Amino acid sequence: MTDLPMTEMLEKTVVSGTEAVAVLADVRRALLADQLVPYLGPLLLAIESEPPVPTAPEEVAAALHAKAPAPGRIRTNMWSVAQFIESRRHRKTLQAFMAEIFARPVQPTRLHRFLAGLKLGMMIDSWYDGALASALRDAGRTDFVEIQGVTRAGEFRDIWTKVYGPDGREVLPETAENATTVLYAPHGGVNPVGNFLVADSDYVEVLTEIDIQSPIPAVVKDRRSARGFLFVGCRFHDQMLRTYARQIMKRSSGPHYALIDAETLTKNERKFLEQQGIQAIDLPLGQAVEALID
Structure with missing residues (x-):
């Protein structure tokens, strides 16, 4: 254990x-060697053009609030606003609102297309937009599956995820084991x-079980290990975002990196990066x- 003070750490x-720039060159080499798992967030959608969908939980909260006004104390929290709508209006209404909010197709960025070609x-x-899956299909890839988290609302099975083939049809979970690329959402x-x-x-x-990794698909656990x-x-x-990232990368071999604007980091974000051993590469996202x- 290091004796460095927290601020220096x-x-x-x-x-x-x-x-x-030097670290990023190492990251590129590791990515090309299939030694890193890209973990894409919504801010990526805005690096080339104005996206037609929200790119932050707070923006989704605002869009949901516009459809069904929520109390002031929760209206900036996506998860709470969604819960308010589900409780007051019904789950089907919430699903319909989310489908409307993310209905406009998002064009994959150059990074999406680059990653789709790496196998x-x-x-x-x-995020919910589906741009990475679109990039895989646009590239003519037929050797991937998409594993999506699903709500257990209305389910009577012990189910956490569903698996879809390149044509969008649901396939058996074991199909993922033989796929060249597993896309985990x-x-x-939305699609x-x-x-x-x-x-x-x-x-x-999910959060009750995620510490023991039950909601994480077996193929994800296997492929992250190396x-x-x-x-x-x-x-x-947000704690929800940190929890999911922490549990998905759990027991992976590392190293870990994040392309991020250091000036925008909150105290909790900096602490999270340090605790998880994630090195932040502080460059403008577009440049990185x-x-x-290239």
Whole structure:
């Protein structure tokens, strides 16, 4: 255990300038060698054009609030606003609202298309838009599956996820074992059928079991074991976001990196990066992505 004070330990999790450029070159080599799992967040969607969907939980909360006004104390919290709608209006109403909010197709960025061509063992999409799955289909990939987290509302089975083939049809879970690429969307996605984990109630059982890893698919546990993680376009300013990232990368081999603007980091985010051994590469997201691609 290091004897460095906490402030100094946190500073060492961030590299910038020429050091960041050098680390990014190592990240690119590791990515090309299938040694890193890309973990994509919603901020990535805005690096090339104005996205037609929300790119933050707070924006989803605002969109839901516009459809069904929520109390002031919760209206900026996506999970609480969604729970309010589900409780007052019905689960089907919440599902319909989310489908409307994410109805407009999102064009994959150059990074999405670059990753789709690498045939990586695993990729994570932590948002609902489905751009990464679209990039895989656009690339003509027929050797991938998408595993989506699903709500247990209305389910009478012990089920956490569903698996979909390249054509969007549901397939048997064991199909994932033989796929070249596993795309894991832990919070669900608008396509192909509109699976959304978004309300507090969706996460009650998940968070109860996630420490023992029950909600994490076996193939994800297997494929992460020899890889590190690369977080792109992600924020960790909410406990829910930190919990999911921590549990998905649990027992992975590392190293771990995040492309992130250090000036925007909250105290909790810095602490999370340090605790999880994630090195933050402090470069403008667009610049960092271009370096990864080129």
